[in-house]
Amino acid sequence: MSAADITGRLARYMVEARERSLAPHVAREAKHRILDTLAAMVSGAHLKPGEMAIRYARSQGGVAEATVLTTDIRTSAVNAALVNGMLAHADETDDFEPVTKAHPGSAVVPAALAMAEREGRSGNELLSAVALGYDLCCRFLLALGPDLVRGSHRSAEGTSSTMGSVGAAASLARLDEKGMRYALSYAAQQVSGVWSWVRDAEHVEKAFDFSGMGARNGVTAAIMAQMGFTGVWDVLDGEHNALAALSIEPKPEEMVAGLGSRTSLPKLPSSPSPSAIPSRRRWTRSSRSSASTGSQ
Numbered sequence: 001m002s003a004a005d006i007t008g009r010l011a012r013y014m015v016e017a018r019e020r021s022l023a024p025h026v027a028r029e030a031k032h033r034i035l036d037t038l039a040a041m042v043s044g045a046h047l048k049p050g051e052m053a054i055r056y057a058r059s060q061g062g063v064a065e066a067t068v069l070t071t072d073i074r075t076s077a078v079n080a081a082l083v084n085g086m087l088a089h090a091d092e093t094d095d096f097e098p099v100t101k102a103h104p105g106s107a108v109v110p111a112a113l114a115m116a117e118r119e120g121r122s123g124n125e126l127l128s129a130v131a132l133g134y135d136l137c138c139r140f141l142l143a144l145g146p147d148l149v150r151g152s153h154r155s156a157e158g159t160s161s162t163m164g165s166v167g168a169a170a171s172l173a174r175l176d177e178k179g180m181r182y183a184l185s186y187a188a189q190q191v192s193g194v195w196s197w198v199r200d201a202e203h204v205e206k207a208f209d210f211s212g213m214g215a216r217n218g219v220t221a222a223i224m225a226q227m228g229f230t231g232v233w234d235v236l237d238g239e240h241n242a243l244a245a246l247s248i249e250p251k252p253e254e255m256v257a258g259l260g261s262r263t264s265l266p267k268l269p270s271s272p273s274p275s276a277i278p279s280r281r282r283w284t285r286s287s288r289s290s291a292s293t294g295s296q
Helices: 006-019 024-044 048-060 077-089 105-119 123-144 146-151 156-172 177-190 195-199 204-226 242-246 277-293
Strands: none
Touching (some): 048 077, 077 105, 105 123, 105 156, 123 146, 123 156, 156 177
């Protein structure tokens, strides 16, 4: 264990946050973020990325743990998180955080909904999990340096979505400190994302890269830890840790700075962000073309 014990401090906070009452303004914004993301999912279900994700869910089957929104499909929490995540980013009306340019809602909310349904959690537990997920999503990018991530040809959006999602899912799994440490490690091993998404003309892969992938990864990590999977104790600060691996100038203390007093929830704007506009324009043109020719 390192002297800083970044992983332990964060894991303990994740456990404590589950039992803390949210400040009224944070609870209000968490509700707004959930509603905003639900609206994006409903819209996204009628666009190509959403339609393909729904088709994927139908083909996979799975234990009936969680719902794919707008459908009659109940599938595993992992599959539901993936599909609902793709729905949430399909039309680019999901929120983004202006400092890091992360898109927390489209991954965190689907992960939280899937785990809450799987575990039978309350509305208040869902709100706390979403708030925690937003927090971890943005903290991770601040610790890595968003521009440094993009400077290495990686997607900051995909990189951050896994950590945000595991924060929400692990909270709803009611993991203890040990479980939180292992969930963080399994999430860190899945962190991925290449900036090549800018060339995805039909927006299908981008919906996976930004949100479906991260939501799936976070729920997977939380369930593994919940089932007793063991792993690395100090993935954020030990030898060969995730922050050192993913950034040339990491700032580890950003992972724990102002824990309990700093939130990424209030006043988050919605897309389109500048980086999203080209892809969105291509998709809009494609949709109009399909509509004019009667394509389905």
